[in-house]
Amino acid sequence: MTLATKQLTLSYGEKPIIENLDLQIPAGKITVLIGSNGCGKSTLLRSLARLLKPVTGAILLDGRDIFQHPTREVAKQLAILPQGPAAPEGLTVFQLVKQGRYPYQNWLQQWSKQDEQAVVQALQATGLTALADRPVDSLSGGQRQRAWIAMTLAQGTGTILLDEPTTYLDMTHQIEILDLLYELNETEKRTIVMVLHDLNLSCRYAHHLIAISNRQIYAQGSPEEIMTEQLVRDVFQLDSQIAVDPLYGTPMCIPYGKGRKLAQRTAVPQY
Amino acid sequence: MKANYSVRSRKFAVSLLISRRAFWTTVFFALITIALAIVSTGMGEMKISPAEVLKALLGIGSPQSALVITTLRLPRILVALLVGGAFGAAGAIMQAIVRNPLASPDILGVTGGASVTAVAFITIFQSASIFLLPFAAFAGAILIAFVLYLFGWKRGLGSFRLVMIGIGLKALTGALVTIFIVLAPQILTSKAMIWLTGSIYGTSWTDVSLILPWFLILLALASICARHANILQLGEEIALGVGSRLSRNQLCLMLICVGLTGAAVAIGGAIGFVALLAPHIARQLVGPSFGSILPVSVIAGSFIVLGGDLIARTAFAPLDVPVGAITSAIGAPFFIYLLYKNRGR
Numbered sequence: 001m002t003l004a005t006k007q008l009t010l011s012y013g014e015k016p017i018i019e020n021l022d023l024q025i026p027a028g029k030i031t032v033l034i035g036s037n038g039c040g041k042s043t044l045l046r047s048l049a050r051l052l053k054p055v056t057g058a059i060l061l062d063g064r065d066i067f068q069h070p071t072r073e074v075a076k077q078l079a080i081l082p083q084g085p086a087a088p089e090g091l092t093v094f095q096l097v098k099q100g101r102y103p104y105q106n107w108l109q110q111w112s113k114q115d116e117q118a119v120v121q122a123l124q125a126t127g128l129t130a131l132a133d134r135p136v137d138s139l140s141g142g143q144r145q146r147a148w149i150a151m152t153l154a155q156g157t158g159t160i161l162l163d164e165p166t167t168y169l170d171m172t173h174q175i176e177i178l179d180l181l182y183e184l185n186e187t188e189k190r191t192i193v194m195v196l197h198d199l200n201l202s203c204r205y206a207h208h209l210i211a212i213s214n215r216q217i218y219a220q221g222s223p224e225e226i227m228t229e230q231l232v233r234d235v236f237q238l239d240s241q242i243a244v245d246p247l248y249g250t251p252m253c254i255p256y257g258k259g260r261k262l263a264q265r266t267a268v269p270q271y
Numbered sequence: 272m273k274a275n276y277s278v279r280s281r282k283f284a285v286s287l288l289i290s291r292r293a294f295w296t297t298v299f300f301a302l303i304t305i306a307l308a309i310v311s312t313g314m315g316e317m318k319i320s321p322a323e324v325l326k327a328l329l330g331i332g333s334p335q336s337a338l339v340i341t342t343l344r345l346p347r348i349l350v351a352l353l354v355g356g357a358f359g360a361a362g363a364i365m366q367a368i369v370r371n372p373l374a375s376p377d378i379l380g381v382t383g384g385a386s387v388t389a390v391a392f393i394t395i396f397q398s399a400s401i402f403l404l405p406f407a408a409f410a411g412a413i414l415i416a417f418v419l420y421l422f423g424w425k426r427g428l429g430s431f432r433l434v435m436i437g438i439g440l441k442a443l444t445g446a447l448v449t450i451f452i453v454l455a456p457q458i459l460t461s462k463a464m465i466w467l468t469g470s471i472y473g474t475s476w477t478d479v480s481l482i483l484p485w486f487l488i489l490l491a492l493a494s495i496c497a498r499h500a501n502i503l504q505l506g507e508e509i510a511l512g513v514g515s516r517l518s519r520n521q522l523c524l525m526l527i528c529v530g531l532t533g534a535a536v537a538i539g540g541a542i543g544f545v546a547l548l549a550p551h552i553a554r555q556l557v558g559p560s561f562g563s564i565l566p567v568s569v570i571a572g573s574f575i576v577l578g579g580d581l582i583a584r585t586a587f588a589p590l591d592v593p594v595g596a597i598t599s600a601i602g603a604p605f606f607i608y609l610l611y612k613n614r615g616r
């Protein structure tokens with residue numbers, strides 16, 4: 001499956017958010033959208049999942065306008081996890097994950113063997129099998145986010161879009177979620193597109209990085225290619241130094257600003 | 272013990288997953304309600320034992336009690352069950368589509384809308400067929416639902432906002448009802464007043480046959496749409512994401528809800544707070560899954576109206592208090608509690 005945009009323009013009310021954007025999402029890769037607050041990266045992600053109608057231009061799914069596909073068929077190829085979803089009080093993990101099977105069901109056929117298999121697998125992949133009967137609202141933030149990801153997995157799509165899946169999570173759980181997505185990409189070759197705020201984690205996990213600025217793509221490519229001090233300055237209006245992640249070798253952005261400065265340290269990394 | 276039963280038939284391409292807890296709760300609650308119905312049938316000026324009621328229902332009782340039961344008491348009991356069930360289902364559907372625990376057809380003025388057109392129908396078209404009354408009630412209910420949709424629904428649906436608009440609409444419909452009653456000939460006034468508070472006093476088999484088809488058809492449709500309501504509870508974006516045709520499903524569910532409200536109001540009058548209470552009871556018993564809530568909410572609604580009516584006609588005997596007075600006495604404090612609990616949302 002291919003996902004692309006053609007001369008896409010998006011807006012909220014009168015104000016254009018994205019203008020004339022041409023974009024090709026690389027299949028089987030992890031793509032991360034970065035950009036400052038309000039630059040339109042979430043809007044773009046939501047429009048890729050047909051949650052938002054373009055003003056002009058189109059989202060192309062396999063070369064055809066996504067709104068010309070039956071929405072149910074789109075849901076079998078592409079899943080989206082919006083930001084901060086809320087489950088009704090008392091809904092169990094199992095009941096939530098089961099809902100991912102919606103596009104495969106009808107009023108007579110509501111729990112086929114395939115449905116059951118997909119749900120069991122999704123629970124396994126996210127390590128939630130033991131928590132299946134627990135209410136979602138009783139879980140920790142990380143577990144809760146895993147439950148929602150399990151729901152999108154149960155949807156059995158080749159592509160998963162996620163809007164800031166690590167927001168409000170502590171560092172341990174951020175890594176846990178990103179590792180899970182990395183695994184899904186590695187072992188099942190699922191295409192993953194997500195919006196992230198943490199530049200360093202973006203550089204570590206993304207095969208393909210897309211920086212959005214001024215209603216357009218500022219740069220895209222592998223983090224090693226495009227992550228520069230100039231990019232951070234232009235996209236985030238922030239001065240920084242790009243170093244090398246001592247553990248992974250991926251680019252690392254160290255921002256300038258105020259703060260305590262220890263005299264014996266120099267600006268040059270010591271390792 | 273497994274938490275769910277899965278039912279599959281390859282031959283008919285049918286498969287279903289039923290929560291064990293929901294299934295047994297439904298069965299148990301239904302049995303209790305039936306038992307209450309039987310006991311309630313025996314209560315009244317002439318006391319009849321439950322055993323005698325059962326005999327009469329099976330056609331082997333004494334002719335005397337059979338007459339009292341089948342022609343006088345049974346229609347009232349059945350109407351209580353049906354009206355309550357319809358309100359219960361309407362409340363469950365409403366809360367699912369607007370994702371708001373404070374919402375219900377009576378709080379939001381939909382019941383009021385149904386009352387206006389029903390009263391107008393009674394007072395203006397005095398000679399028209401009574402079978403048209405549900406349609407009249409339906410028309411008023413749908414008008415209010417449309418206004419709600421225009422003003423509150425499409426813009427975020429903040430709990431309090433929607434409730435405020437609803438309360439405003441309710442006041443407006445109340446005023447209109449008063450106008451119609453004042454303008455009506457005097458003989459109709461007291462009849463309309465009793466009907467308004469919500470009363471199933473003096474119902475007959477005609478009333479049963481009036482509401483039964485609406486109840487059965489709309490409930491069947493609601494069951495078919497249950498999975499759409501279920502996905503709506505996760506929010507619009509999730510629903511769209513999994514391929515739900517959102518506007519169409521919301522509209523269908525709303526029409527079912529309005530239809531059930533209209534039918535219930537046409538027969539039972541504006542019996543307050545049943546549609547609000549029933550889904551909350553259901554949620555407490557079986558959790559938030561709509562497929563489980565719907566049947567339990569129907570039974571809870573039946574139970575409330577049946578129990579309320581029993582209290583209404585026995586506690587103050589020989590007076591026959593409208594059942595709506597009893598349900599409101601329980602429901603209004605509960606609504607205040609809900610407002611308090613959901614403050615700041």
